[in-house]
Amino acid sequence: MEKLLDLARSLSSDQFGERGLAEVRNIEQEFVEVITFTPADEIVAVLHTVLDEDWMGLPVWARNLAYRMACLQRPDDVALLREAATDLRNFGPDWNEIAAALNERAESLEKDQD
Template sequence: MTFADPEDVWQSLQESLAEDWMALPVWARNLAFRLLCLQRPDAAEILGQAGSDLLSFGPDWDDFAEELLARSQELKKKEV
């Protein structure tokens, strides 16, 4: 995954989550979303989904999740 094309990581992640939302361990989800956010820092959809996903797994990451969601919303406003 580390050297995979971002589009391939995104597609694989979407397929996996659609099949069975809890199939991927939390560490793998976090790693995939982190790589995507680093490679696509201006992709509102990726940032928003990463933030929502983090909110699903405990309060430890809530601050990061809120930052990702806020950034996603800012980017969406610029798209309109």
């Protein structure tokens, strides 16, 4: 989890844009590689930590990827689906349809649990 957290903090840093292009690309590539194989619980923990530290700091593409990876691993997690949908709506409207589908899935799962 520490590696992913460090990378997310690097992406969120005010100084991130001041780095050279090669360094920026390396950090972005490493973030993608690490998050691809990180368990959902760790991804969510990192998201909560980084977003609590600076809600707008993490680039939207990194947030979307993180939530997507977590939701793919936990497709029946109602709370996670709703959290991801809310985050997408915060940066929409491009993703409003996807957010609506996530909320519909969450509602369907809840009905099935009752």
